[in-house]
Amino acid sequence: MAEAAVIFVLERVADVLAEIHFPKDVRPEIQRLRDELKRMQCFLKDADAKQESDLQVRNWVSDVRNLAYDAEDLIDTHILKIESFKYKKRNFLYRYASTLKARTKIGKDLAAIRTRISDIAISHEAYGIRSIGDGTSHAIANERLLKLRRTTPRGQDKDIVGLxxxxxxxxxxxxxxxxxxxxxxxxxxxxxxxxxxxxxxxxxxxxxxxxxxxxxxxxxxxxxxxxxxxxxxxxxxxxxxxxxxxxxxxxxxxxxxxxxxxxxxxxxxxxxxxxxxxxxxxxxxxxxxxxxxxxxxxxxxxxxxxxxxxxxxLRFRSQEDSWKLLCRKAFTESIDRVCPPQLEEIGQEIVVKCSGLPLAIIVVGGDAFKEKMAE
Ligand SMILES: Nc1ncnc2c1ncn2[C@@H]1O[C@H](COP(=O)(O)OP(=O)(O)O)[C@@H](O)[C@H]1O
Ligand SMILES: [Mg+2]
CATH class of the missing domain: 3.40.50.300 (P-loop containing nucleotide triphosphate hydrolases)
Structure with missing residues (x-):
């Protein structure tokens, strides 16, 4: 049962992959990746029972768990971009979401995860389970992620809402x-x-x-x-x-x-x-x-x-705070940081979609609005 959370994360990764509109040439690879994730989920269910007695299985499960959490991080980071794919009918958001830039960024981060998935799959020969090596590509990807996310107590945020x-x-x-x-x-x-x-x-x-x-x-x-x-x-x-x-x-x-x-x-x-x-x-x-x-x-x-x-x-932010945060992040150009009336409706929709998660509001809402303002 310990792995229920990991299975959930793997499912989420697979779902998200299904939603992203990848360029045609990488689609078969993404499909393979999704299949691989499915197999991992099945194996994990079995592994749960075996884990206690078998150190190698335990190590493998731990590799998959780390991978799953990193993949979840990646999805957290891109949640807004991915969410914005759902606004297809909205012309500017759709254009924003489908820009090459956004796709390349997601693609690059996914590539790191993808390498690790194949590392894990290969090194365990379809889960025949051999000893777990610390693959170097995997180590480099980790190092990079770590640098990106490292925090310091300096640089306080002036735009904090409601804490x-x-x-x-x-x-x-x-x-x-x-x-x-x-x-x-x-x-x-x-x-x-x-x-x-x-x-x-x-x-x-x-x-x-x-x-x-x-x-x-x-x-x-x-x-x-x-x-x-x-x-x-x-x-x-x-x-x-x-x-x-x-x-x-x-x-x-x-x-x-x-x-x-x-x-x-x-x-x-x-x-x-x-x-x-x-x-x-x-x-x-x-x-x-x-x-x-x-x-x-x-x-x-x-x-x-x-x-x-x-x-x-910590709780999710209220609608009111979410709106405040969106305006502060999106309308940095205007002194009073007020939303122009023509963007109110779509802004409110974004706020609802982000369910009070600050990271989502900043990434999706902030960027999308800035794009619109620049037009
Ligand atoms: N209450 C808040 N008001 C404004 N911005 C926030 C608030 N909470 C989080 N953020 C922003 O959301 C992003 C994620 O927050 P962070 O503190 O790194 O989350 P966590 O540590 O829980 O993963 C950061 O860019 C942060 O500045
Ligand atoms: Mg943190």
Missing amino acids: EEDIATLVARLVLEDQWRAISIVGMGGIGKTTCAKEVYNHGDVQTFFDCRAWVYVSQQFRTRDILQSIIKQVATRTKDMTKLLEEELEEMLYKLLQGRRYLVVLDDIWSTTAFDSLAKAFPSDGSGNKLLLTTRNNNVALHADAQSLPHE
Whole structure:
């Protein structure tokens, strides 16, 4: 049952592929890709039963799971572009969506995923299951994705709509609770977890309350060493060359640096309980007021990190906020950022379509409107 979520994601990937209007020459390849995804789904259902006993099957399942989540990320990112294909009757949106530019971008990202799917399929010989190698093409694609998504707490967004209550609640939890806590912001990709965490991290009360703060982007492809080093650099006044240190030594170094100081460390986009466990030992859990702030899509990670701390679930934006966000992102040229009356109707339609997901509103709505304004 553990893989039900992965099966769901694979289904979604297959559906989305079916919706995109690919150029004729790549269509057979896309069809093969969809067939491959279907086979993976069938195999996953079986694998679930076998997993406990067979390490190789377990590794394979883990490869597919990572792939599925990356594919989901890709779809999250392109959700607006894909959504806009549904507006075929609307002339300008259709033209926008079917421009070569949009297709090329989706195509390029898909290519990375496609390579990995065939890597996985080949390396396991139609799921005959041999040992899992870390294919290099796969590693390069990962590296690129990681760079694209890496976050820092700087560059605050001036166009934020409606997170005031979430921010106030989280700031209060960080500065008012005396005990060590791992507080998590949870929700699907693109809903605004990182945005919210940034606001909290930079809030005046938070800056005053903690002696030291650090922000790290964890992601799926994290390396424990890199994360520990990054935190050390942020909390130490001077650092030596750390390249020769063992992971355990880095862990101890960080532990000592944090001991006796009131610290806040943000672990942005953490995916698994294993990832949390690989870092947890470096954080002293005594002392007054020390906190970890996590952002994650996975509620289990939140509860695993701290079972006593209620995960803070982000909600979808209201219609009103969605509209505000669309106008702020789309009409950057006009001083008052007001929607011209002739675009009101289509704008409202976009807002409904995006179901309150900020990432979708920005990518689909913002771009589509800008295109229209430029005409
Ligand atoms: N409340 C909001 N107001 C304005 N923009 C937002 C809001 N929430 C998210 N965004 C924007 O949506 C995109 C995705 O948000 P992000 O915080 O990265 O989501 P997550 O971390 O949950 O995947 C970003 O471009 C961000 O600036
Ligand atoms: Mg994020």
